[in-house]
Amino acid sequence: MKKKCMWLLVVLSVVSLTTFLVYWYFFWPPKPFPSNEEIVREVNRTYEEAGAKDILDTLFVDTHHVVVPYISTNEDYGLSYWGWRNHKWQVLTIDTKGEPKVWKVNGNDPSSFVIVWNVDPNDQLQEIQYYLIRNRNYGMTNGAEYYFPKVQMKKEISLREKSYGILQLPKNWVHVLNSVLIEERVGQPSLFLHDIFPLQNAYFGWIPYNESGKEVFPEQTVNGSTYVVGDIYQEHMLIMNKVDLEIPK
Amino acid sequence: MxxxxxxxxxxxxxxxxxxxxxxxxxxxxxxxxxxxxxxxxxxxxxxxxxxxxxxxxxxxxxxxxxxxxxxxxxxxxxxxxxxxxxxxxxxxxxxxxxxxxxxxxxxxxxxxxxxxxxYPEREATTYLSNLEYASLIPIHPSATEQKINKVALENQLPNMTVEMIYIQDWYEETYMEMESNERNERFPYQLTGVTSKWGSGKKPVTYIESDGKGLLIKTVEKDVYFRAAKSFLEEVK
Incomplete structure (x- = not known):
């Protein structure tokens, strides 16, 4: 009898300990975000070329995802992406330049998409226009004609106060993106289409403007390198020109 | 949607x-x-x-x-x-x-x-019901400040007629008659906040024509184009 009780106790404690450990490892609320010195150390330990020197800010996307814009020793404006994973804050990706990108925080769910940027002040940009584009498309399948209207949606961001930032996709964009994902299945059905993004006809774009409202090419902000540590989905943003846009009178 | x-x-x-x-x-x-x-x-x-x-x-x-x-x-x-x-x-x-x-x-x-x-394919009521929360999303700069006139849409919905999708004409209108960067979109609004008829299993995406009289409804199977007699959009005052 005594032996049985003992065994029961052992089993119970093993089960509860495992439960606790699993919970602790995967579901424990995030610890406070590392200090700036720790971030710098971690970024440079992960990717030496990053050469991080100063941390500009820590921008929380949500409780588990953080963007940290930084300046490097050779005055490059870069970005690091962080996530709370396996009970620690991990660098997910390092961009040595702060060209705008879309971080797909929750895979292909557009409501989790965030635009992230850290523009080099030497490029003297005053404003960025972000675009969601889906090309106009005509066609015919099985004798039925179909038509995809053109999508061209704009969101302006001022860089006057800060040259870095994050932007949750506007609600309307999320709506339209979701419907574009549904529509893509029309005409060209495929088993795997739902997993495919970049969509064939839809993309994100941006146009940089200087203080006199002229388009400029952001030489210092683009052509960086990216070091991916793991398990992160980013979407490139195309640099566009005003001539690519449709501006009806 | x-x-x-x-x-x-x-x-x-x-x-x-x-x-x-x-x-x-x-x-x-x-x-x-x-x-x-x-x-x-x-x-x-x-x-x-x-x-x-x-x-x-x-x-x-x-x-x-x-x-x-x-x-x-x-x-x-x-x-x-x-x-x-x-x-x-x-x-x-x-x-x-x-x-x-x-x-x-x-x-x-x-x-x-x-x-x-x-759920007849050629009737607009199959795709759009419950307009209570219907609203417009402008998807193109040629969209003007309009809002949906729910009464006008609801009343006309049963009588809308299916028209051909004249992609040939639309193509020419858009590409031949307008400068590339001055193009208008024929369907510059998306209709959101509506559901298809209960039990139809349809998940349509609906666009509204710039004159406020046309609906382009896209489902997995096909596109259907409906026309109404009167506009169901109105200026935002």
Whole structure:
């Protein structure tokens, strides 16, 4: 009898300990975000070329995802992406330049998409226009004609106060993106289409403007390198020109 | 856009009927045979028997899956033949499972007239119901500040006519008659906050024409273009 009780106790404690450990490892609320010195150390330990020197800010996307814009020793404006994973804050990706990108925080769910940027002040940009584009498309399948209207949606961001930032996709964009994902299945059905993004006809774009409202090419902000540590989905943003846009009178 | 799960009630009911009838037929045969086979074994054999290689054959706008190779029956044969007499005992149920595919074909075909009777493809009310939360999303700079006139839309919905999608004309209008960077979009608004008719199983995406009289409704199967007599958009004051 005594032996049985003992065994029961052992089993119970093993089960509860495992439960606790699993919970602790995967579901424990995030610890406070590392200090700036720790971030710098971690970024440079992960990717030496990053050469991080100063941390500009820590921008929380949500409780588990953080963007940290930084300046490097050779005055490059870069970005690091962080996530709370396996009970620690991990660098997910390092961009040595702060060209705008879309971080797909929750895979292909557009409501989790965030635009992230850290523009080099030497490029003297005053404003960025972000675009969601889906090309106009005509066609015919099985004798039925179909038509995809053109999508061209704009969101302006001022860089006057800060040259870095994050932007949750506007609600309307999320709506339209979701419907574009549904529509893509029309005409060209495929088993795997739902997993495919970049969509064939839809993309994100941006146009940089200087203080006199002229388009400029952001030489210092683009052509960086990216070091991916793991398990992160980013979407490139195309640099566009005003001539690519449709501006009806 | 319709968010969330939309149930295709006709397909659902027919599916239930199919499974129930397969069950009843099998049970009837099982009873009549008065064999000593365990019922759960018979059910497993039936299920495996259904498994087959199909070719998709489309007719009446639906895809019918025609079973060509009885894969499940073959698997059962190779497994069961190792023991004397076992295959003979189960053979009937294996083929019965394969035969069940006929029931599924029947329900697929039956769904077509039912679907068009309850959810006619050429009626706008099939795609749009419950306009209470309807609103517009401008998707192109040629959209002007408009809002939806729910009363005008609701009243005209049953009488809208299906028109041809004249992509040839639209193409010429857009590409030949306008400078590349001054183009207007024919459908510069998306309609959101609406659901398709209950049980239709449709998840349409709806665009509104710039004159406020046309609806372009896109579903997985096809695009349908509706026209109304009067505009159902109004200026935002």
């Amino acid at each position: 319709t968010v969330g799960y939309t149930l295709n009630i006709i397909a659902f009911i027919l599916n239930v009927i199919a499974w129930v009838s397969i069950g009843l037929i099998s049970f009837h045969i099982y009873k009549k045979k008065a064999s000593k086979l365990k019922i759960w074994k018979v059910i497993v054999v039936l299920f495996i028997g259904i498994f087959s290689f199909n070719i998709n054959w489309s007719m009446f706008d639906t895809v019918v899956m025609l079973p060509i190779l009885p894969l499940g029956v073959w698997i059962l044969y190779f497994v069961f033949k190792q023991k004397e007499g076992r295959w003979e005992r189960y053979r009937l149920y294996a083929w019965l499972g394969f035969g069940a595919n006929v029931v599924f074909i029947a329900t697929t075909l039956l769904a077509v007239p039912l679907q068009s009777a309850f």
